[in-house]
Structures are given as structure tokens and as C-alpha cells.
Amino acid sequence: MRAWKNAFGASVGILLAGMLLAVGPAQGGSGARNVIFMVPDGMGLAHLTLARRHLGGVDGPPLALESLAKVGLQRTYSEGGAVTDSAAAASAWACGEKFANGRISCHDRNEDGHCDIPLPLTLMEIARVRGKSLGLVATSTVTHATPAAFAAHVPSRKCEAEIARQYLEETEVEVVLGGGFGDNEAPCPFPPMGSAGRARLLEEAERLGYAVVTDRSDLRRSIQEGTPRILGLFARGPLIPAHRRPPNCREPSLAEMTRAALTVLEKDPDGFFLVVEGSQIDWGAHRHDIPYVVGEISAFDKAVQEVQRWMDEDPHRARETLLIVAPDHETGGLTLLGPRETQWATRRHTGVDVPLWSQGPGSKALQGTLDNVEVFRVVRDSLHARAGAEDPRTVGPFPLPVRSAPKPIHPTE
Numbered sequence: 023m024r025a026w027k028n029a030f031g032a033s034v035g036i037l038l039a040g041m042l043l044a045v046g047p048a049q050g051g052s053g054a055r056n057v058i059f060m061v062p063d064g065m066g067l068a069h070l071t072l073a074r075r076h077l078g079g080v081d082g083p084p085l086a087l088e089s090l091a092k093v094g095l096q097r098t099y100s101e102g103g104a105v106t107d108s109a110a111a112a113s114a115w116a117c118g119e120k121f122a123n124g125r126i127s128c129h130d131r132n133e134d135g136h137c138d139i140p141l142p143l144t145l146m147e148i149a150r151v152r153g154k155s156l157g158l159v160a161t162s163t164v165t166h167a168t169p170a171a172f173a174a175h176v177p178s179r180k181c182e183a184e185i186a187r188q189y190l191e192e193t194e195v196e197v198v199l200g201g202g203f204g205d206n207e208a209p210c211p212f213p214p215m216g217s218a219g220r221a222r223l224l225e226e227a228e229r230l231g232y233a234v235v236t237d238r239s240d241l242r243r244s245i246q247e248g249t250p251r252i253l254g255l256f257a258r259g260p261l262i263p264a265h266r267r268p269p270n271c272r273e274p275s276l277a278e279m280t281r282a283a284l285t286v287l288e289k290d291p292d293g294f295f296l297v298v299e300g301s302q303i304d305w306g307a308h309r310h311d312i313p314y315v316v317g318e319i320s321a322f323d324k325a326v327q328e329v330q331r332w333m334d335e336d337p338h339r340a341r342e343t344l345l346i347v348a349p350d351h352e353t354g355g356l357t358l359l360g361p362r363e364t365q366w367a368t369r370r371h372t373g374v375d376v377p378l379w380s381q382g383p384g385s386k387a388l389q390g391t392l393d394n395v396e397v398f399r400v401v402r403d404s405l406h407a408r409a410g411a412e413d414p415r416t417v418g419p420f421p422l423p424v425r426s427a428p429k430p431i432h433p434t435e
């Protein structure tokens with residue numbers, strides 16, 4: 023009996039050790055240390071084929087983004103709509119729920135101009151709780167809908183001044199690079215900030231420790247000096263479209279901004295969460311302007327290449343980084359007929375599914391057909407797997423320094 027007990031005890035021990043080994047890596051850090059979420063806004067499959075064809079011919083080489091190992095399809099409909107806008111689509115990724123078009127990670131079901139409480143928690147806020155640094159890069163105003171949904175909560179995408187304030191004062195995003203700050207405009211319930219309000223916000227940014235830069239050479243200098251926080255506003259509004267950039271453009275390219283963001287963010291031992299948007303692919307498609315679309319996709323793809331180069335420099339980076347390239351919706355209903363013949367169905371967005379490409383920890387779950395809200399769960403779970411189930415910070419409600427009563431999110435949800 024005793025011998026049996028001993029044998030049983032030993033075998034239980036071995037079994038437990040085996041189970042711990044089996045779950046050990048999952049709890050001890052198999053998830054993502056870094057997340058790089060790249061959005062080619064409005065890019066459907068036809069836009070991609072069009073760009074590839076223009077850059078390398080019908081049988082030309084694949085774009086860099088096509089080299090990502092995992093491919094999936096996303097449904098994009100929004101709350102109450104078959105066709106999403108960028109605000110609802112990015113909010114769905116950021117929070118894992120459907121939102122009405124125009125909302126930035128915010129429901130306002132009684133339409134009183136205030137976000138309903140509790141606020142949904144965004145992926146960036148979850149990354150922040152884990153001590154990660156945050157970055158937003160865009161070629162539109164930096165306060166445009168797609169980056170905004172990750173780092174702000176407002177009832178309207180037109181609340182760009184309030185979005186800017188939240189980036190700096192609430193979410194404290196370390197790296198913000200792109201066009202200027204937009205202002206609050208109707209139907210945003212907040213008053214416009216105007217030039218005086220803008221100057222006050224920039225003063226506040228400096229007080230909070232941001233290096234505020236406005237051109238490419240300032241950006242380079244600040245990065246070389248090792249600034250821990252950087253606010254790069256390289257235009258009043260959006261940046262110059264890629265196909266119109268002059269040879270010595272004083273604005274940095276999307277690839278340059280992406281590299282600058284990585285250089286600042288990679289210093290955080292806890293990792294980072296970076297969103298990079300090729301904002302104007304959508305705008306070119308709204309205008310049915312093929313050189314505009316091709317130029318923007320090419321510039322976006324160079325930013326993807328820059329991320330790949332950064333990963334190639336250190337094998338740990340590729341192993342620990344979840345890289346996602348996800349269009350938010352298709353714009354224009356583009357069809358490719360002959361080698362030079364294209365047809366557009368609309369000046370608006372369409373409701374067709376869009377692809378997504380990914381690699382790194384957790385990306386296996388981004389294959390097959392998904393709803394855009396599921397992308398949130400995959401990224402969140404990858405962040406949880408990294409921290410481990412025993413990490414008290416994985417159990418909500420999170421002690422967020424931002425706003426009131428965030429919705430608790432549990433790792434097993």
C-alpha cells in the first residue's frame with residue numbers, strides 16, 4: 023500500500039511536472055511582447071493587386087505585406103450597418119465589440135453627447151496596464167478615426183481636439199507621429215479648441231515631457247538624442263500624398279515615421295503596442311485616383327518592409343512581436359478587368375470582407391474567416407499569454423489611470 027502510494031505520488035508528481043511543462047511556456051511568455059498593428063485604410067484585394075501590377079507587372083513580385091505567414095478574412099459590418107466606416111471598424115478591433123459608424127471606442131445609445139459608462143477597454147489600455155509603451159503613426163491628422171479608436175473614447179470621430187487631449191493627458195501615448203491635430207467639429211459635442219487651445223495643448227505636451235517636432239530633420243535629431251516621448255506634427259492637416267511628395271520633402275515618409283517609432287518604443291523592457299496607418303489609400307479610392315492609391319499602398323508597404331528589417335536585426339524581435347496588417351474595409355468597389363482597365367462601383371465604402379495578414383505569437387488564430395471583433399480577442403489573449411495567468415494584472419478590473427469605471431476584461435472571457 024505504502025509502496026503503491028509512493029508510486030502513485032511519484033507518478034502524480036511526474037504528471038504534474040508534465041502538465042506544468044505543457045502549460046509553462048503558454049503562461050510564462052509565449053504571447054506577444056510587442057504588437058505592431060498596421061492598417062492600410064480602405065485597401066481591398068483589388069487595390070492590392072492593382073498596386074502590385076503597377077509596381078512590378080501582372081506577374082510581378084509580391085508586396086512585402088504578402089510575405090506574412092498567416093492570412094485570414096474579416097467581416098467588417100458595424101453596429102446597425104452593413105457598411106462600416108473607419109471609426110467603427112477600428113473601434114471593433116480596439117475593444118472587441120461592434121460600434122455605430124462615427125463612434126470612437128464609445129457607445130452613446132441615449133445620444134446625450136457623452137460616452138456610455140462603463141467605457142470599453144481598448145487594446146492599448148490593456149497594453150498600458152502591462153507597462154508597455156504606446157505609439158500611433160498615421161499619414162492623416164494623427165487624431166483621425168483609425169489611430170483614435172485605440173487610444174481615445176469620444177462619441178464622434180469629429181472630436182479630434184478632444185482625441186488629441188486624451189492621447190497626451192489620459193492615455194499618455196509615448197509616440198505620436200503624423201499630420202497635425204484636427205479640431206472639434208460638428209457633430210462633436212465639445213467646443214472647437216482653436217489656435218489658442220492648440221498652443222495650450224502643445225505647451226502641455228512639452229510639460230509632460232514630449233519632444234514636439236514639426237519636420238523630418240527635427241525628428242531625426244530627437245531620435246538621435248534618445249527622447250523617451252515624441253509628438254511629431256508634420257503638417258497642419260494630413261501629410262502630402264506619397265505620389266505628390268517633392269524630392270526633398272520636409273515631412274518624413276510613413277516608413278521613416280515607423281522606424282522612428284520603433285527606435286523610441288523598443289527601449290521599453292516591457293515591450294510596446296504600435297499602430298501604423300496608411301491613412302490615405304482610402305482617400306485615393308474615394309476619388310477613384312489610381313496613382314494616389316498605388317502611391318499610398320507602395321508607401322505603406324515600405325513601412326511594412328521597415329518593420330521586417332527591424333525584426334531581421336534581432337531574432338528575438340520576430341519571435342516576440344505580433345505583426346498584423348489589417349485593412350478596415352474596402353473603398354470604391356474596385357474591380358480589375360483588363361491589364362489597364364479598372365472599374366469602380368461607388369465613391370463610398372463597400373461591405374465586402376477584407377483580408378488580414380499576420381505573423382508572430384497568437385497569429386495562428388488570425389487565419390480562416392473571422393469577424394473584425396475577434397481580432398481584439400486574439401491580440402488580448404496574446405498579451406495575456408505573455409504576462410502569464412498568475413500575473414495579478416491579468417485579472418480585471420484594471421487599475422487604469424484613465425477615466426472612470428473601465429469595463430473589466432478577464433483572460434478567459
Ligand SMILES: [Zn+2]
Pocket residue numbers: 064304305308353371
Ligand atoms: Zn473612407
